[in-house]
Amino acid sequence: MQITSPDFKQNARHALDDVQLQKALGNVRAGFIDKRQKAVDALPEFEALRDNARDIKNHALENLDLYLEAYEQKVTASGGQVHWAETAADARSIVLDICRTRGARTVTKGKSMITEEIELNDFLDAAGIVPVETDLGEYIIQLRGEHPSHIIAPAVHVNQDQVEADFRRVHTHLAPDRDLTAPETLLDEARQVLRAKYFEADIGITGANFLVAETGSSIIVTNEGNGDLTQILPRIHIVIASIEKIVPTLDDAAQILRVLARSATGQDMSVYTTLSTGPRRPDDPDGPDEYHVILLDNGRSAMLGTEFQDMLRCIRCGACMNHCPVYHSIGGHAYGWVYPGPMGAVLTPALIGVDKGGHLPNASTFCGRCESVCPMKIPLPKMMRHWREKEFERGLNPATQRYGLKAWAFFARRPWLYRLATSIAIPVLGTAGKAKGRFSWLPFAGGWTKHRELPAPETRTFRQQWSQREALKQGGAA
Amino acid sequence: MTPRDAILGKIRGGLSGADDAARRAAVEARLSTVPKGVIPARGQLDDVSRVDLFCAMVEKVTCSVARVRSHDHVPQAVSDYLRARNLPHAIRVGEDRRLKTLPWDDIKTLEVRRGASDGRDEAGLSHAMAGVAETGTLVLSSGPDNPTTINFLPEHHLVVVDARDIAGDLETVMAKVRNAFGKGKMPRTLNLITGPSRSGDIEQKIILGAHGPRAVHVIVVG
Incomplete structure (x- = not known):
């Protein structure tokens, strides 16, 4: 992209x-x-869990090399294969190599931000392999030729009438006069179209919410069940995950799961939390024959030891946005x-x-x-x-911003001048905006006021108000 | 240098200054002792209240629940569910002995199909290895006993769980998994299922039955 x-x-x-x-x-x-607030309020231990979740991830990051080694050993012991990718291009070529050597033509995909990061779909398309997104939101935006606008609700920017138009445009094998006015009918249609794709696919690709060092398991957390059909029906399951997804133990994963779903969607648990470990066992009647994990760095190791290391704790819940x-x-x-x-x-x-x-x-x-x-x-x-x-x-x-900051710094370093300037500007703005309490237009501030209003300041500066308040207090005490 | 060594080298570079021997000891300790963490009080109840909480929580996540006294009553409960919803009188089920040995023949006209699902079954039946009262979660492990396809392909998923297997919290279940499969070992797939499949991707309205079952019916035994 x-x-x-x-x-x-x-x-x-x-x-x-x-x-x-x-x-x-x-x-x-x-x-x-x-929804988040309700779920949080219903769990008195939420804050303690947040603290513990933070500590678990900090510990995992401080020992990331060791946990990755332990994780790899467990994946291998369970019959899976670990591939290491330094860059997005490396990860793409590992996927392509698996596809080519197995003669794969269709790939179903569970929702995965990491495959967005490595631009996997365009790459597979160009290589003649058809990627099919199976999460409803991802499917919708794939039809529209778009990218996710939210990390857990990829089609949150799309309205229902737009989905209907897209389905009518693409699902031309269905009756043109069918009723698609209810969101339920749209979901049903996607369910039917995609159900066939799961069975056709040669390879299923998912991301991972967690990688568990204790067992070599990858964990996906979903509500639709598409990630599960993606990984149990095709012959090959490929997991693509960035290196910081590691947690030490199953119990550590259980701790973080408690804050993940609540923060994301306000559920106590998402509908499907799935732990996958290796390929199908000799007596298993279903599941993939091959299990691959691609561990992607793509710039993350360079964040360790810097002021941005804490960012690697992120579990992609979307609460911040x-x-x-x-x-x-x-x-x-x-x-x-x-x-x-x-x-x-x-x-x-x-x-x-x-x-x-x-x-x-x-x-x-x-x-x-x-x-x-x-x-x-x-x-x-x-x-x-x-x-x-x-x-x-x-x-x-840009230069204007730098000069602006420098001008501000000039005043900020000279308190007497700052006071003088604000004691002139604030009463002017305060008086001018008194009637409405806000400005919907100001000279030189059109960029601000076009889409929002600027609250009008009080007619006196903060310092003026503060000294008056202190004076009153003194007067009261005396 | 292999990509593996390059990545691990960069990580070690970023963590430079750390005491490697101490780190190694901390990692080994965590993996072997598995510290427990914060366990919410919600599920820490006596046996009766814990099962009641489990039933309330699975209903909260829009499952239906039936409680029966013993496994022998499961076939009737399955039949009742199918009839009440006007579904074909057939059920897909794996090789689980707890389900296989039941008096299925007592239920006339109920067709019991054995093995993994190929997507043509309206209803499937699994036996959970555990339940979690705190969240109303069912825990199912893959294998011939309870093939994973039954959890996802049929429109209706019926799940039997033994009341004795209902734990207060997920950590207790993880300990049980370690016990059942060996420390550090897992079945191919362990599904934690909390309600029927759903999507909120169209204007954030929650609709049931996205790609997995539209309905989950929990049969609690005991």
């Missing part, structure tokens, strides 16, 4: 003007937040690469470079909601600030 993160500002402007998208984003604001006012306004595509929202704003510059992804950490007011809901307690705003510093150090932000 073409990286459009450098055009973030333009992407965001288009997103704000996109009527369909704005309608669809209403579903994010409405659904996820309440579900609670992000910026994501709510512009959706996921504006971020211009695979990972949107706050987690994407931190991860993207690390994986594709701050020169390309540097805008993303700027798309935040540091309101802190992302960190407050992150089940792994990742300090997302702090890491976005680190990226801003790097961007500034490397002179990557």
Whole structure:
């Protein structure tokens, strides 16, 4: 996929003007937040579990090499095969090699962000192998030639009438006058179309939510069951997972599972949590004959030992974007690469470079909601600030912004001048905006006021109010 | 240098300064002792209340539940379920001895199909190895006894679980898995199932029956 993160500002402007998208984003604001809160409130141990989940992942990262070795040994012992891929290109060629040597023509896929990251679908298509996405949301966007706009709800930017139009366009073997007005009928149609694909496929590819060092198991967490049909019906199951998915033990996985589903969808457990270990056993009547795991680095090892190591704790629940006012306004595509929202704003510059992804950490007011809901307690705003510093150090932000920051720094270092300037500006703005309490237009601030209003300040500065308050207190005490 | 060595080398580079011997000891300790973590109080109940909680939780995740006194009553419970929903009087079932030895012949006209499912069965029956009261989760392991295809291909999945196998929490079940298959060993597939298949991908409305079963019926024995 073409990286459009450098055009973030333009992407965001288009997103704000996109009527369909704005309608669809209403579903994010409405659904996820309440469901998560209810699930969290129903579990008194949630905070303790968050702390433990964070500690487990920290421990796993501090010993990542050793746990990967232990994991590999267990996969091999259970008859599976581990492949190591330093880059996206390496992972793609391992997949292609397995496909070619087995004469595979069709590949079904469970939902996997890592295969988005390595752009597997386009690559397989070009090699003459047909990839079929089986998660309903992924299937919808594959039909539309799009990429996911959310890491757990890939088609959250699409409205129901658009899905109906896409199904009518692609499923031409079905009666053109069929009734597709209810979402249930759309789901049924996808179920029927895809059911046949599971049986046709030579290879099933899934991602992994966890890799368990204790047993050599890969774990996928889904609600639809598509990931399971993808991995039990074809002859070959390929798991593609990044190296930081490792957890030490089954019990560690059980701990993190408790915070994952609650943070993602507000469920206590997702419908299907599936542990897969090796290929089918000699007396098994079903399951794949071959089991491959591709362990992908693709820039993650370079984050270890840096201020971005904590990001590797991420379990991809999506809570940060579900609670992000910026994501709510512009959706996921504006971020211009695979990972949107706050987690994407931190991860993207690390994986594709701050020169390309540097805008993303700027798309935040540091309101802190992302960190407050992150089940792994990742300090997302702090890491976005680190990226801003790097961007500034490397002179990557535009001249106006640099001069603006320098001008601000000039004032900030001279408190008397700062006080003077604000004591003039604040009463002017405060008086001008008094009637409405906010500005819907301001000279030189059209970029701000086009899509939102600027709250009018009080007529006195904070410091003026503070000294008055202190004076009153003193007066009261006397 | 192999890609494996390159990746492990980069990881070690990033973790430089760490004491390798101490790390190795910590990893070995964690893998052998398996520290327990935080166990929510919700499922930590006496035997009767734990089974009650399990039943309440599986209903909460939109399964239906039937409770029977012994395994001998399972065939009737299966038949009742199929008839109540006007389904064909046939059930797909694996080789599990707890299900195989039941008085199926007592139920006239019920067709019992043995082995893995090929996708043409309306209803399948499995025996869970455990249940988790905390979340209403069923735990099923693959193999000839309970082929994994039965968990996903039929529209209706009926699952028998022995009340004695209902644990308070998932960690207790993981200990049982270690016990059953050996430490560090697993069946090919271990399915933790919490409700029927569903999707929220169309405008975030939850609809049941995405790719797996549209309905899950839990039969608790004992």
